[in-house]
Amino acid sequence: MLDSMFTSVFGTSDSLVANISSTSFLWCCLASLVLGCAVAMVYMFKHNYSKNFVVTLALLPLIVQMVITLVNGNLGAGIAVMGVFNLVRFRSIPGSAKDIGSVFFAMAIGLATGMGFLWLAAAFTVIVGFANVIYVVSPFGKKKEPGKALKITIPEDLDYTGLFDDVFDRYTDSHELIEVQTTNMGSLFLLEYEIQLKRPGYEKSMIDELRYRNGNLKISCGRPAVARDVL
Numbered sequence: 001m002l003d004s005m006f007t008s009v010f011g012t013s014d015s016l017v018a019n020i021s022s023t024s025f026l027w028c029c030l031a032s033l034v035l036g037c038a039v040a041m042v043y044m045f046k047h048n049y050s051k052n053f054v055v056t057l058a059l060l061p062l063i064v065q066m067v068i069t070l071v072n073g074n075l076g077a078g079i080a081v082m083g084v085f086n087l088v089r090f091r092s093i094p095g096s097a098k099d100i101g102s103v104f105f106a107m108a109i110g111l112a113t114g115m116g117f118l119w120l121a122a123a124f125t126v127i128v129g130f131a132n133v134i135y136v137v138s139p140f141g142k143k144k145e146p147g148k149a150l151k152i153t154i155p156e157d158l159d160y161t162g163l164f165d166d167v168f169d170r171y172t173d174s175h176e177l178i179e180v181q182t183t184n185m186g187s188l189f190l191l192e193y194e195i196q197l198k199r200p201g202y203e204k205s206m207i208d209e210l211r212y213r214n215g216n217l218k219i220s221c222g223r224p225a226v227a228r229d230v231l
Contacts, residue, residue, distance in 0.1 A: 028118065029062060035125045037058050039060075039102060042129040045133060045136060067114065068111055147194055149178075150194075151191070151219065151220045153189070153214060153219065154215070156182070160180075164210060164213060171197060173198050177192075206221075
């Protein structure tokens with residue numbers, strides 16, 4: 001009875017799905033669900049996430065498995081599915097590098113289970129998941145110390161060229177003037193520097209010395225804008 005669902009109502013088909021038993025198909029579905037849950041758990045490890053994306057990630061291996069099972073051995077169906085995937089890709093919003101990598105991870109598992117390689121899919125999940133955890137908890141790819149954005153307001157009649165160099169030499173490893181703009185109807189200059197402090201606790205002492213140079217006008221020091229990690 002269950003095996004009849006693998007027989008097309010359109011008659012014979014070039015796909016190999018007709019040779020799959022109901023038991024094998026259910027085992028593949030179970031493996032896809034379990035491994036998809038593992039992919040979602042690896043993605044959530046020390047990462048900001050939304051429930052919708054996690055659920056989709058957990059179901060993606062099962063969906064891809066079904067597609068691969070249907071087009072296995074059928075060249076025409078495979079080309080049609082590729083076209084559908086391209087349409088879905090252009091309607092999706094861009095994600096972070098980890099989002100895209102996790103999607104490919106889940107799709108690779110679905111490809112393996114759809115072809116019947118359950119042990120290969122399980123081994124692949126363990127290897128990639130273990131490597132992901134190691135890379136996340138290790139200092140691999142992490143910056144030594146994040147830079148800071150320093151904004152100093154000075155009067156318009158004050159020459160800012162080299163004005164703060166001696167202060168920066170004492171408190172920073174590197175400094176660079178990024179932008180100069182006028183404010184307050186042109187009566188003030190706003191200087192924006194990118195600095196790398198020698199020690200994390202130097203902000204207070206550095207700002208105190210800078211206030212003597214700029215006439216106690218506004219000074220701000222904080223994190224610079226960080227670009228989104230996309231591929």
